[in-house]
Amino acid sequence: MAALLLRTSRGLGACLRVATGCPSPSSCVVAAWSSARWPREGAVAWRTHAQVRHYSSSDKLSIDMDDKTGVAVLKLSNPPVNSLSLELLTELAIGLDKLEMNPSCRGVIMTSAHPHIFSAGLDVSEMMGKPTEHYREFWRAVQEMWLKLYGSSLVTIAAINGSSPAGGCLMAMCCDYRLMADNPKYSIGLNETKLGIVAPFWFRDTMMGVVGTRVTERSLQLGLMYSPAEAVHVGLVDRTVPEETVFEEARTEMARWLKIPDHARQITKSMMRKTTIDHLLAQRDSDISNFANFISKDSIQKSLTAYMQALRQPKK
Ligand SMILES: CCCCC/C=C\C/C=C\C=C\CC(=O)SCCNC(=O)CCNC(=O)[C@H](O)C(C)(C)COP(=O)(O)OP(=O)(O)OC[C@H]1O[C@@H](n2cnc3c(N)ncnc32)[C@H](O)[C@@H]1OP(=O)(O)O
Numbered sequence: 001m002a003a004l005l006l007r008t009s010r011g012l013g014a015c016l017r018v019a020t021g022c023p024s025p026s027s028c029v030v031a032a033w034s035s036a037r038w039p040r041e042g043a044v045a046w047r048t049h050a051q052v053r054h055y056s057s058s059d060k061l062s063i064d065m066d067d068k069t070g071v072a073v074l075k076l077s078n079p080p081v082n083s084l085s086l087e088l089l090t091e092l093a094i095g096l097d098k099l100e101m102n103p104s105c106r107g108v109i110m111t112s113a114h115p116h117i118f119s120a121g122l123d124v125s126e127m128m129g130k131p132t133e134h135y136r137e138f139w140r141a142v143q144e145m146w147l148k149l150y151g152s153s154l155v156t157i158a159a160i161n162g163s164s165p166a167g168g169c170l171m172a173m174c175c176d177y178r179l180m181a182d183n184p185k186y187s188i189g190l191n192e193t194k195l196g197i198v199a200p201f202w203f204r205d206t207m208m209g210v211v212g213t214r215v216t217e218r219s220l221q222l223g224l225m226y227s228p229a230e231a232v233h234v235g236l237v238d239r240t241v242p243e244e245t246v247f248e249e250a251r252t253e254m255a256r257w258l259k260i261p262d263h264a265r266q267i268t269k270s271m272m273r274k275t276t277i278d279h280l281l282a283q284r285d286s287d288i289s290n291f292a293n294f295i296s297k298d299s300i301q302k303s304l305t306a307y308m309q310a311l312r313q314p315k316k
Contacts, residue, residue, distance in 0.1 A: 055098055058091040062113065065099065070106035071254055072099050072154075077113035081120035084167050088123075089141040096148035106258055107155035109250045110175060112162055116186070121166030124195075127295050128304050135292040142167070143202075143284060149174040150206060151277050153266045155257040159250035160237065164188040165225060166195075173206045173236070176257065176269070179249050180228045182240035187225040189236070194223035196303030198294070200287060205276040211235045 055063035060078040065071075074095060076082040084092075099105045112118045126138045149156065149171060158172040160180040169188050172178050180188065190207060192199040199207075199220055207216045215234045218224065231237035241249040257265070280287065294300060 056091060056095050058087070060085075060088045061091045061095060063095045063099070065102065065105055067104050070104055070258065071251070072105055072108045074099075074108055074110045075113040076111070076119055079114060081117045082112055082114065082168070083120045083123035083125075084142070084145070084171075085123040086126055086138050086141050089138075089145045093141065093144040093148045096145075096152060099154060100148070100152060105154060106262060107157065107254050108152070109157050109159055109247070109254060110171065111159040111247060111250070115161060117162040117168075118158075118160045118164040118188075119168030119171060120163070121168045121170070124304055124308055128301060128308070132292050132296055135295050136288050139288045139291040140284075143280065143287065146170065146174065146202065146206075147277065147280065150273060153262075153269070155254060155265070157250050157254055157257070159246045160186075160188065161243070161246045162186055165191050166199075169236075170203055170206060173210050177253055178237045179246055179253065180231060180237045180240050181243040181246050182228050183243050184227050184229070186228055188228070188231050189223070189225040190220055191223040191225050193221060195307045196300060200291070202276060202280045202287075205279065207236075209272070209276065 051066060051068050053065045053067065055065055055072070060076070062073075062075045062077055064073050066073075074092075076088070078085065078088050082088075096108075099108055122142065127135065130138075152174075156175040156177075158175040158178045160172055160178060162181065163186045164172055164180075165187070166189075169190050172188065180186065190199050190203060192203075204216060204220060207219065211219070211234050215236075219226075219234075219236075226234065226236055228237060228240045232240055
């Protein structure tokens with residue numbers, strides 16, 4: 001039970017270090033992941049007689065876990081555009097943590113409850129006209145969500161049923177597999193430079209892990225948004241599917257991934273992602289300070305204000 005409390009209160013990295021006796025975040029990720037799925041003493045907390053269990057208490061996020069299949073469905077539900085507010089980011093991190101701790105959960109499908117928008121990315125209003133302390137708290141929540149999703153030992157599949165700029169694209173890229181609705185009106189990409197802001201190194205590294213260095217360099221500098229077909233072409237999305245089948249295709253894809261023994265897949269995933277995760281863990285505080293300093297600058301605030309004004313103009 002002590003281990004369970006540590007898990008919930010201090011996050012997976014800390015609890016796994018305790019569980020594995022590992023002294024530092026950087027030395028224990030592989031060991032941690034290989035043992036993360038065996039925290040049987042924590043099982044009691046989440047075991048349920050019902051087959052499907054509703055996890056999230058937030059109205060901005062629903063998480064339904066099917067104990068029979070081991071697959072959870074996480075739906076973003078923050079109208080109008082599923083922007084990632086401080087509240088939603090916090091709910092996401094907590095929800096992902098709960099799933100990680102549930103021994104019967106093996107995979108998560110992430111999607112949007114609202115057609116046409118997967119997620120508009122970070123809520124820009126959280127980055128405008130606020131005190132520095134708020135920026136620090138907000139950025140820590142962004143980091144936390146990324147650490148939980150990118151560092152998840154579960155199979156994670158993004159069922160991208162709408163546009164997915166910036167932070168929305170980041171969440172999709174954190175997943176193991178991406179399916180996108182083939183609607184040419186939708187787009188996906190890291191467009192930060194178009195807002196006059198800079199994607200931090202861990203956004204960059206996540207993208208590099210998906211599409212490689214050259215495509216990342218071009219995409220980030222130009223703030224490129226890709227249509228679903230273009231996204232498949234550059235490898236940002238694994239495949240497009242007819243809009244009405246995105247979710248069912250995600251389930252079918254999940255079944256494929258779940259045929260692989262968990263321990264072998266988890267250790268392999270950890271080997272692929274460990275360096276990037278350790279990089280952020282080692283620089284968390286300085287990354288927060290960089291963000292808070294950068295976003296507080298008058299020039300950046302002006303840029304964000306102009307961007308939001310342009311967004312509010314009627315679309316041609
Ligand atoms: C060197 C040191 C570096 C340190 C690091 C420094 C900085 C890093 C910083 C930040 C990284 C940020 C990553 C992000 O995620 S920034 C967010 C980027 N997101 C976008 O650009 C998306 C913008 N939105 C859109 O393109 C469209 O809205 C969208 C395609 C999603 C939907 O289009 P639709 O036509 O359906 O809807 P709209 O009418 O455009 O929007 C409705 C409503 O929602 C508001 N809104 C849209 N997006 C956001 C958002 N991201 N945050 C807050 N609000 C948003 C929009 O303004 C409309 O509001 P209203 O007019 O109804 O009031």
